[in-house]
Amino acid sequence: xSGLKKHVLRVNSGQIDAASYVNDAVKRxxxxxxxxxxFNTICTDAGFSKKGxxxxxxxSVKDNICVKGVESTAGSRMLKGYRxxxxxxxxxxxxxxxAVILGKTSCDAFxxxxxxxxxxxxxDVPKNPFxxxxxxxxxxxxxxxxxxxxxxxxVAIVESTGGSIENPASFCGVVGFCPTYGRVSRNGLISYAxxxxxIGIMTKSVADIAPVLExxxxxxxxxxxxxxxxxxxxxxxxxxxxxVGQSASVDPLVSRCVQRAAARFGxxxxxxxxxxxxxxxxxxxxxxxxxxxxxxxxxxxxxGQDGEMKGRxxxxxxxxxxxxxxxxESKRRIMLGTFARMAGHRDAYYIxxxxxxxxxxxxxxxxxxxxxxxxxxxxxxxAPRFSDIEKMTPLENYMMDVFTVGPNLAGIPHAxxxxxxxxxxxxxMMAMANHNEEGKLLKFLSSVxxxxxx
Amino acid sequence: xxxxxKSISELAKLNLSEPELKRFSKDFDEILTAFRVLDRINVDGxxxxxxxxxxxxxxREDKVEKSLRQEEALLFTDHKENGFFIGPKxxx
Numbered sequence: 424x425s426g427l428k429k430h431v432l433r434v435n436s437g438q439i440d441a442a443s444y445v446n447d448a449v450k451r452x453x454x455x456x457x458x459x460x461x462f463n464t465i466c467t468d469a470g471f472s473k474k475g476x477x478x479x480x481x482x483s484v485k486d487n488i489c490v491k492g493v494e495s496t497a498g499s500r501m502l503k504g505y506r507x508x509x510x511x512x513x514x515x516x517x518x519x520x521x522a523v524i525l526g527k528t529s530c531d532a533f534x535x536x537x538x539x540x541x542x543x544x545x546x547d548v549p550k551n552p553f554x555x556x557x558x559x560x561x562x563x564x565x566x567x568x569x570x571x572x573x574x575x576x577x578v579a580i581v582e583s584t585g586g587s588i589e590n591p592a593s594f595c596g597v598v599g600f601c602p603t604y605g606r607v608s609r610n611g612l613i614s615y616a617x618x619x620x621x622i623g624i625m626t627k628s629v630a631d632i633a634p635v636l637e638x639x640x641x642x643x644x645x646x647x648x649x650x651x652x653x654x655x656x657x658x659x660x661x662x663x664x665x666x667v668g669q670s671a672s673v674d675p676l677v678s679r680c681v682q683r684a685a686a687r688f689g690x691x692x693x694x695x696x697x698x699x700x701x702x703x704x705x706x707x708x709x710x711x712x713x714x715x716x717x718x719x720x721x722x723x724x725x726x727g728q729d730g731e732m733k734g735r736x737x738x739x740x741x742x743x744x745x746x747x748x749x750x751x752e753s754k755r756r757i758m759l760g761t762f763a764r765m766a767g768h769r770d771a772y773y774i775x776x777x778x779x780x781x782x783x784x785x786x787x788x789x790x791x792x793x794x795x796x797x798x799x800x801x802x803x804x805x806a807p808r809f810s811d812i813e814k815m816t817p818l819e820n821y822m823m824d825v826f827t828v829g830p831n832l833a834g835i836p837h838a839x840x841x842x843x844x845x846x847x848x849x850x851x852m853m854a855m856a857n858h859n860e861e862g863k864l865l866k867f868l869s870s871v872x873x874x875x876x877x
Numbered sequence: 878x879x880x881x882x883k884s885i886s887e888l889a890k891l892n893l894s895e896p897e898l899k900r901f902s903k904d905f906d907e908i909l910t911a912f913r914v915l916d917r918i919n920v921d922g923x924x925x926x927x928x929x930x931x932x933x934x935x936x937r938e939d940k941v942e943k944s945l946r947q948e949e950a951l952l953f954t955d956h957k958e959n960g961f962f963i964g965p966k967x968x969x
Contacts, residue, residue, distance in 0.1 A: 704912040732956060758889050
């Protein structure tokens with residue numbers, strides 16, 4: 424039985440004093456936060472419940488997912504002061520099963536980043552739990568960091584658009600699970616890119632994922648892309664595994680850790696030339712196009728930051744509020760998306776990228792006719808030092824997502840799991856399954872956890 | 878291709894300083910050069926995917942549902958009057 428389930432049984436039966444447990448966890452989070460900066464907000468008055476499938480389970484929520492009455496900024500100064508009037512569907516479902524919301528975790532503003540260094544103006548950059556001179560990864564860095572450091576029963580609710588769950592999970596040495604697109608409702612998620620955003624889970628152990636996924640997944644009429652049908656997490660058959668060969672440069676020690684795990688499962692080498700060659704460009708064009716329209720609603724009028732309106736024209740006012748409150752990467756991605764949607768460029772960029780996305784989805788579909796699971800490194804290397812990140816260009820930042828953009832474009836379930844260490848820093852392996860085959864993925868992750876020594 | 882950074886910023890409703898314009902101009906050159914990789918693939922006859930999973934157009938019954946009350950919708954702004962949002966002047 425998972426540690427999480429045992430904890431719930433103890434809370435249900437009164438063996439654990441839930442009130443003290445929650446208070447102690449909140450205090451611990453405050454201590455950790457002073458040193459590592461994983462939370463934008465900690466809920467000091469977190470309630471507790473003795474009833475439900477997740478009674479007394481402590482949950483941190485990425486700051487781009489709405490929690491009723493708790494400041495939800497998506498990591499940007501633009502939304503400072505915004506306290507949603509409703510819970511995101513996933514959060515509401517967790518609360519209704521007795522989970523306790525601990526707070527809102529740090530992220531790159533609107534999810535725009537690979538290291539959690541693109542935080543909003545005035546926000547703290549979280550530090551890696553293994554080495555404070557290094558990044559947590561992004562964009563769900565706060566969720567990954569607190570999952571690694573928590574010495575209480577804890578689950579992080581996070582979100583991935585192009586790798587924002589897998590990347591920080593890899594860098595912080597935890598399990599990061601991203602379900603099929605549409606499996607978990609996006610209602611209440613502050614959108615980065617609608618066709619790519621997925622809410623998922625981070626935990627310390629694989630067994631703790633299923634009980635949470637069962638609660639947060641399921642059809643939601645408030646999300647037009649929500650999947651119909653029940654989720655089946657129980658797979659008992661054999662698994663055929665393929666390891667994806669890539670042309671990207673991977674650190675030799677990282678590669679060795681993944682190859683060792685692949686050998687344990689008798690993985691065949693397979694190739695994905697389209698995802699490999701065109702994935703980054705297709706992903707960044709589609710995601711920034713969608714982001715540039717999504718962020719148009721942030722205009723300083725109805726919520727979030729605003730300004731002096733008197734005597735100003737429509738354009739002057741909106742441009743002023745947006746220019747003062749968006750950080751540099753937010754501006755860069757809004758501009759990139761605006762450019763790629765402009766008359767004369769739309770077909771060459773957005774439509775072409777969307778067609779390549781079709782070919783990449785097909786590339787995965789064909790491989791899943793033969794294989795149940797595909798694996799690759801999650802990231803090309805371990806978490807970089809802040810001093811190295813400062814020297815990188817935006818394009819070099821984007822190239823770090825070379826392994827994670829493929830499964831995100833295809834909307835397939837995927838996860839990162841620790842498979843080794845390089846000089847004291849964790850190495851993650853990414854595993855992917857076909858649409859709706861979360862059960863196969865969980866079975867494989869469980870085998871990796873049990874059979875691959877770190 | 879010379880990227881018209883200034884006009885993109887105007888479309889995107891962003892006022893950029895001179896250093897920002899220079900920086901973004903350089904970044905865009907590098908990024909769009911890398912994106913030219915897309916020119917190497919022929920996608921004639923391929924349908925674009927606007928989402929990763931095939932889904933039918935979800936429709937709901939055409940009836941009024943519960944939504945935010947007017948005072949709730951206005952809770953987070955100072956720009957309001959008589960139950961309405963106040964916006965900047967749109968006609969000069």
